[in-house]
Amino acid sequence: MSYFRAENLxxxxxxxxxxxxxSFAVERGEILSIIGPNGAGKSSIFNLVSRxxxxxxxxxxxxxxxxxxxPPYDIARLGIARTFQNIELFENATVLSNLLVGxxxxxxxxxxxxxxxxxxxxxxxxxxxxxxxxxxEFLDLEPYRDKLISxxxxxxxxxxxxxxxxxxxxxxILLDEPSSGLNVEETDDMSFWIRDMKSExxxxxxxxxxxxxxxxxxxxxxxxxxxxxxxxxxxxxEVQQHPDVIAAYLGA
Amino acid sequence: MRFxxxxxxxxxxxxxxxxxxxxxxxxxxxxxxxxPYVLSSYLMSQLVFVCIYATVGVALLILTGFTGQASLGxxxxxxxxxxxxxxxxxxxxxxxxxxxxxxxxxGCIGALVGFPALRLQGIYLVIATISFAFIVEEILARxxxxxxGNEGLRVKALSLLGVTVSRDxxxxxxxxxxxxxxxIVGTLNLLRxxxxxxxVAIRDSETAARSMGVNVALYKVKSFAxxxxxxxxxxxxxxxxxxxISPEMFTLQLSIEFIIVIxxxxxxSLHGAVLGAIFIVMIDPFLTYLxxxxxxxxxxxxxxxxxxxxxxxxxQSKVAAFASLNGLKGAIYGVxxxxxxxxxxxxxYGRWLKIKLFFxxxxxxxxxxxxxxxxxxxxxxxx
Numbered sequence: 001m002s003y004f005r006a007e008n009l010x011x012x013x014x015x016x017x018x019x020x021x022x023s024f025a026v027e028r029g030e031i032l033s034i035i036g037p038n039g040a041g042k043s044s045i046f047n048l049v050s051r052x053x054x055x056x057x058x059x060x061x062x063x064x065x066x067x068x069x070x071p072p073y074d075i076a077r078l079g080i081a082r083t084f085q086n087i088e089l090f091e092n093a094t095v096l097s098n099l100l101v102g103x104x105x106x107x108x109x110x111x112x113x114x115x116x117x118x119x120x121x122x123x124x125x126x127x128x129x130x131x132x133x134x135x136x137e138f139l140d141l142e143p144y145r146d147k148l149i150s151x152x153x154x155x156x157x158x159x160x161x162x163x164x165x166x167x168x169x170x171x172x173i174l175l176d177e178p179s180s181g182l183n184v185e186e187t188d189d190m191s192f193w194i195r196d197m198k199s200e201x202x203x204x205x206x207x208x209x210x211x212x213x214x215x216x217x218x219x220x221x222x223x224x225x226x227x228x229x230x231x232x233x234x235x236x237x238e239v240q241q242h243p244d245v246i247a248a249y250l251g252a
Numbered sequence: 253m254r255f256x257x258x259x260x261x262x263x264x265x266x267x268x269x270x271x272x273x274x275x276x277x278x279x280x281x282x283x284x285x286x287x288p289y290v291l292s293s294y295l296m297s298q299l300v301f302v303c304i305y306a307t308v309g310v311a312l313l314i315l316t317g318f319t320g321q322a323s324l325g326x327x328x329x330x331x332x333x334x335x336x337x338x339x340x341x342x343x344x345x346x347x348x349x350x351x352x353x354x355x356x357x358x359g360c361i362g363a364l365v366g367f368p369a370l371r372l373q374g375i376y377l378v379i380a381t382i383s384f385a386f387i388v389e390e391i392l393a394r395x396x397x398x399x400x401g402n403e404g405l406r407v408k409a410l411s412l413l414g415v416t417v418s419r420d421x422x423x424x425x426x427x428x429x430x431x432x433x434x435x436i437v438g439t440l441n442l443l444r445x446x447x448x449x450x451x452v453a454i455r456d457s458e459t460a461a462r463s464m465g466v467n468v469a470l471y472k473v474k475s476f477a478x479x480x481x482x483x484x485x486x487x488x489x490x491x492x493x494x495x496x497i498s499p500e501m502f503t504l505q506l507s508i509e510f511i512i513v514i515x516x517x518x519x520x521s522l523h524g525a526v527l528g529a530i531f532i533v534m535i536d537p538f539l540t541y542l543x544x545x546x547x548x549x550x551x552x553x554x555x556x557x558x559x560x561x562x563x564x565x566x567x568q569s570k571v572a573a574f575a576s577l578n579g580l581k582g583a584i585y586g587v588x589x590x591x592x593x594x595x596x597x598x599x600x601y602g603r604w605l606k607i608k609l610f611f612x613x614x615x616x617x618x619x620x621x622x623x624x625x626x627x628x629x630x631x632x633x634x635x
Contacts, residue, residue, distance in 0.1 A: 050463050076465030088460035093452050101453045105465035107446035111474065114445035115438045121445050122265065129261040168464060
């Protein structure tokens with residue numbers, strides 16, 4: 001059985017088929033990229049997985065468990081974290097507290113314990129901070145720890161989003177265009193981090209990306225979409241040479 | 253200027269980051285403790301109101317400032333707390349019991365209000381909470397067997413451990429101060445633990461909060477319940493302080509005053525609630541003073557500028573007529589809110605921080621330090 005599987009996943013907005021009977025599987029520990037022209041349905045697939053949209057039909061399975069009907073907040077609890085194409089950070093909070101929200105799925109303390117800040121809460125808080133600190137070190141975010149998000153440049157925010165997702169210690173991470181808006185150097189850093197995430201942290205990565213050089217460098221397999229349908233699936237070079245993919249990008 | 257070098261996770265968690273805080277807050281507490289033996293009875297009475305308003309301000313900050321759910325219904329929560337106390341007092345329920353009961357009951361009602369509020373955003377939520385406040389006001393006026401209708405209820409002086417505590421006594425002031433301090437400490441504890449961070453997450457991006465595993469609906473209801481419960485506790489003290497309660501005390505105007513408390517104090521920190529409470533409690537006597545003395549002063553100036561006695565008298569009566577216009581107070585409140593939103597969105601506490609930084613960095617202070625940079629427009633698609 002596959003680690004993560006989408007079966008005949010469809011999302012229709014009226015007559016528009018944003019995602020049309022898409023099936024794919026992600027193996028444990030691999031980096032799978034989804035590519036495709038604008039409007040191909042890449043981000044819609046992510047929004048289906050994280051339950052922002054409800055699929056019109058189809059099933060999503062993670063670790064052999066059907067998660068199609070799980071409420072959105074339970075998706076994170078199962079170990080699926082995500083980043084957003086247009087950055088959804090908590091603007092008026094510090095980097096540290098943004099990252100600590102990433103720890104939310106590991107928070108077990110009760111409200112009354114927190115009101116009194118009992119020793120158990122304090123111990124938990126320290127544990128969360130230790131974990132967050134590891135991620136900060138992993139992604140070189142030390143200079144920004146106590147800064148407010150609203151004052152940080154775009155490139156740094158992008159990394160913080162990745163950090164927040166990593167703080168939840170996910171099994172599967174969904175990266176929605178991790179390199180969009182980044183310059184060449186930052187994209188390079190990103191590609192190293194994505195590979196390190198796989199090799200050092202053992203995270204499985206599902207990624208939507210436009211930058212083909214990044215896709216080529218990091219992905220084990222690539223899926224090409226167009227008009228909500230799968231055009232091709234396979235290794236990066238196979239997919240890029242597939243005639244349907246070339247037709248979709250360049251026009252027939 | 254002091255630089256804090258963090259060497260321990262404890263440095264992020266503790267309430268007082270360094271010894272300077274302990275000294276200044278210790279000093280403040282000492283002043284507050286000797287206040288009843290120094291200040292006049294009028295100022296003491298105002299100070300009690302500051303404590304009560306600040307408690308409600310903290311409650312409203314939890315809901316509006318940190319969870320981002322606006323509410324114009326907090327006068328209703330205050331009323332529920334006050335009436336619960338007054339009603340239970342009639343049956344000789346001891347103070348600690350009805351104090352807790354008022355908080356719990358108001359908290360439950362707050363949670364009930366929270367449920368329909370889950371689907372509402374921004375201005376629609378404000379309208380929903382206003383309607384809730386009107387419903388409560390109407391119930392208070394009509395449910396005569398419990399609330400005694402528009403006649404109002406008399407509230408006896410509270411008795412604590414067999415001792416009667418008059419509403420003007422230092423003991424009552426200490427009680428209000430203790431409730432305020434405990435509320436603030438509890439809220440600070442909440443804010444440095446997962447629940448507080450979940451609140452802030454919901455305020456800034458519900459989508460992201462959800463994808464991080466925050467049950468948005470549950471936490472919104474929690475926020476409503478906590479905020480309402482604290483307001484309920486404040487309501488009990490409010491009832492005792494006024495010694496008489498009737499429905500027309502808990503109108504929309506009071507809810508707006510609570511919003512003014514946090515808007516003017518500053519919505520990003522608990523300091524704002526206290527500063528805003530001082531502002532709103534002290535502006536009333538100030539306005540009364542203006543109303544009484546302004547016509548005379550203006551007439552005096554007019555006379556000094558060479559206007560005849562008749563003209564000066566004429567001006568005086570016109571200004572006096574203007575000053576006693578109905579609804580002038582509401583208009584002044586409105587103008588104050590507008591000015592603060594336009595020119596000092598960070599409120600009095602923000603102004604205080606700016607002044608502090610000015611002296612810390614003198615002569616290197618830059619105005620841009622507090623300017624929020626807008627780098628890109630946040631997407632509202634997935635709200």
